Each structure stands twice: as structure tokens, then as C-alpha cells.
Amino acid sequence: MEVTIGRTLLRLVQGDITQQEVEAIVNAANSELTGGGGVDGAIHRAGGPAIHEECMRIRREKGRLPAGQAVITTGGRLKARYVIHTVGPIWHGGGHGQDETLASAYRSSLELAENHGLRTVAFPSISTGAYGFPVERAARVALGAVRAFLSRPEGQALEEVRFVLFSGRDLEAYEQALRGMASPE
Numbered sequence: 001m002e003v004t005i006g007r008t009l010l011r012l013v014q015g016d017i018t019q020q021e022v023e024a025i026v027n028a029a030n031s032e033l034t035g036g037g038g039v040d041g042a043i044h045r046a047g048g049p050a051i052h053e054e055c056m057r058i059r060r061e062k063g064r065l066p067a068g069q070a071v072i073t074t075g076g077r078l079k080a081r082y083v084i085h086t087v088g089p090i091w092h093g094g095g096h097g098q099d100e101t102l103a104s105a106y107r108s109s110l111e112l113a114e115n116h117g118l119r120t121v122a123f124p125s126i127s128t129g130a131y132g133f134p135v136e137r138a139a140r141v142a143l144g145a146v147r148a149f150l151s152r153p154e155g156q157a158l159e160e161v162r163f164v165l166f167s168g169r170d171l172e173a174y175e176q177a178l179r180g181m182a183s184p185e
């Protein structure tokens with residue numbers, strides 16, 4: 001499924017983010033930037049040690065990465081030239097600003113992509129695995145944050161923002177959220 005927002009194509013696909021041919025893929029990392037399971041583990045495995053080395057350098061220089069913020073490293077052996085590492089919120093029932101932190105993770109990643117002059121970026125479904133955020137709610141927050149970012153008058157640089165959903169169920173949740181957004185308010 002795809003829609004155009006401003007000049008940017010927003011696409012939802014099912015697949016493995018490590019295989020995407022885009023300029024940057026986004027990693028659902030943790031604040032330590034040490035790597036982990038899920039999409040984080042898959043990206044480090046596919047991209048090789050160069051990503052971890054750069055993450056550790058950032059750790060030494062900047063300390064922990066708070067939830068909602070993002071940093072950029074090489075993509076190592078990936079097809080993508082860069083990996084943007086962001087940290088989503090851990091789900092605690094939704095009452096602790098978790099929607100805003102999740103939206104901020106998407107926004108910070110897009111800002112970083114734009115500042116590096118990138119035209120194509122792919123996101124996984126941040127926080128909906130180990131961090132336990134309900135996927136239907138996460139999909140609304142994620143797509144709302146991306147739409148708001150791309151709707152800014154100055155937000156004209158990105159050609160494509162792609163969501164790469166691992167499961168058919170996740171793809172459906174994102175498609176439903178996108179359909180919901182497209183209908184008149």
C-alpha cells in the first residue's frame with residue numbers, strides 16, 4: 001500500500017528491513033547501543049562489526065541514547081549506506097507519554113535523514129516487539145508522526161519513506177491505520 005504526502009512516497013511493505021535497498025534503514029535499538037535481539041540483532045548480524053564499533057564510539061562520546069532520540073552510523077555490509085539508531089519507549093500501559101516518545105523516535109530519525117541529505121529511508125515497527133507497545137496504537141502514532149513531518153512546508157527532500165513490517169499481521173495493522181488517516185476528519 002502507498003500514498004503520497006507532499007512530494008514523498010509513503011510505502012508499507014512486508015519484509016526484512018536488512019534487505020532493503022534504501023539509503024538508510026532505521027534500527028529499533030536500546031539506549032546502550034550495544035545491540036540486542038529482534039530487528040537490532042538482525043541489523044548488526046547483516047551489517048557486520050563496523051556498525052557495533054561506531055555505536056561504541058558514540059556511546060563513549062555521548063553516553064546513553066535516551067528514548068525518542070536518534071544517531072546515525074555506517075551501514076557496514078548492508079545494502080543501505082547508513083543505519084539510523086533510535087530508541088522507542090518501553091510500553092507501560094500508555095499513560096506515561098509513551099505515544100509522544102514513540103512519535104519523537106520517528107521524528108528524530110527523519111530529521112537525521114534529512115540533515116544528511118538522504119532521499120530514501122526505511123523504518124521497522126519501533127517498540128512493538130520486545131518493548132511491548134500494542135501494534136495498532138503504535139501504527140497510528142508512527143504514521144501520524146511521519147505524516148506530520150512530511151507535511152511541513154520545508155519537508156520536501158525525502159523521496160520515499162518505507163515501513164517494512166515483519167509479519168502479515170503487522171502490515172495489516174499499519175494498512176488499517178493508514179486507511180483511517182486518509183479518511184476525512
Ligand code: AR6
Nearest residue numbers: 016017028030036037038039040042127128129130131166
Ligand atoms: N525486519 C523488519 N522487522 C523486524 C525484523 C527484520 N529483520 N526483525 C524483527 N522485526 P524489536 P523493540 C520486527 O523487538 O520492540 C532489541 O533487543 C519485530 O517483529 O526488534 O523496539 C533492542 O536491542 C517487531 O515487529 O524492537 C532493544 O533492547 C519490530 O521489528 C529492544 O529489542 C520491533 O521489535 C527494542 O524493542
